[in-house]
Amino acid sequence: MRSATFGFDFVARLVTNLSLFISNTVCCKDQKTHDTTDPAYILELRRNFLEYLKNKLDHDSNEAQTISVTQSPGCQVSITKYEFLEYVFWPAIRDLTSAIKCNGMQRNMFRLYDIDNIFLSGFSVEAKKETSDFLERIVIKTLSEALSIPRSRICLSDASGKEALLGAAYYGNYPETFTERVSRRSYAIQVCGYKRQKFEIDIEKNISEMKLKGGKNVKNDIYNEEAANAYSDLDKPVKLYYQSSYNSSSKDSNSLRNPEDVTRLISRGDKITEHNQMHGIVKRFYAEEECIVYASKSISHIILY
Numbered sequence: 001m002r003s004a005t006f007g008f009d010f011v012a013r014l015v016t017n018l019s020l021f022i023s024n025t026v027c028c029k030d031q032k033t034h035d036t037t038d039p040a041y042i043l044e045l046r047r048n049f050l051e052y053l054k055n056k057l058d059h060d061s062n063e064a065q066t067i068s069v070t071q072s073p074g075c076q077v078s079i080t081k082y083e084f085l086e087y088v089f090w091p092a093i094r095d096l097t098s099a100i101k102c103n104g105m106q107r108n109m110f111r112l113y114d115i116d117n118i119f120l121s122g123f124s125v126e127a128k129k130e131t132s133d134f135l136e137r138i139v140i141k142t143l144s145e146a147l148s149i150p151r152s153r154i155c156l157s158d159a160s161g162k163e164a165l166l167g168a169a170y171y172g173n174y175p176e177t178f179t180e181r182v183s184r185r186s187y188a189i190q191v192c193g194y195k196r197q198k199f200e201i202d203i204e205k206n207i208s209e210m211k212l213k214g215g216k217n218v219k220n221d222i223y224n225e226e227a228a229n230a231y232s233d234l235d236k237p238v239k240l241y242y243q244s245s246y247n248s249s250s251k252d253s254n255s256l257r258n259p260e261d262v263t264r265l266i267s268r269g270d271k272i273t274e275h276n277q278m279h280g281i282v283k284r285f286y287a288e289e290e291c292i293v294y295a296s297k298s299i300s301h302i303i304l305y
């Protein structure tokens, strides 16, 4: 068994395509205000899109349906099932299959071995059962064409989202089953930041009293009080930038990190020193204003048998 890991945010790809579709149609009079580089806009669109996928997209219906673009009244786009497939779903599927193919080629997974089965895991968008079955069938069909492998050899997993975890556990229990782990540590991270909600009045009072009182541990005490009472304001996203080691504080589109962007912690081929093993790897992000940052480890997984 050979397994490879690489990052691919399928939903982000769908949202990008939808955003492009919206730019080419009319959603409302204020369309010029829809700044596709604004994380808040993309985040809102993503939320509305997932809502549409989950509750509205009906693959039995040929009538146009609406997706809200932003909260502003009247800001919505009308899309038919065919437009959705043509402009949003298909391009994302093509990107996904070519990413799988490209990663497999780079790692010599297809050339050196005859593949018995491909297990697709982690492919899940929350949608009505008929819709998600239909979307999955398209994925399998496209993948089988791209890789020239019969459809029957591509299997879906029903562990929904726990595949990487189960795979790691399986590797721990039966390491001899794996002939090779192609990329052992290609982990990535996603970050998003939000403004902090105002502290309650009594918390503010506590903090000012601590400042007045001073003392040896005052910094720690204030920090603890703030940390215990800080809540993020999800309606106020804050721009986060990645600080690369060679380009310390540029604010261009390369360093900007939208919530769906994946920042690689370790790529295939990176040397992992003993120091790294002991202390981990540090990546720096910065914001221009005070904010609360959430980070999530992101892994996409394909396993080839």
Ligand SMILES: [Zn+2]
Residues within 6 Å of the ligand: 027, 028, 029, 030, 031, 034, 069, 070, 074, 075, 076
């Ligand atoms: Zn609009």
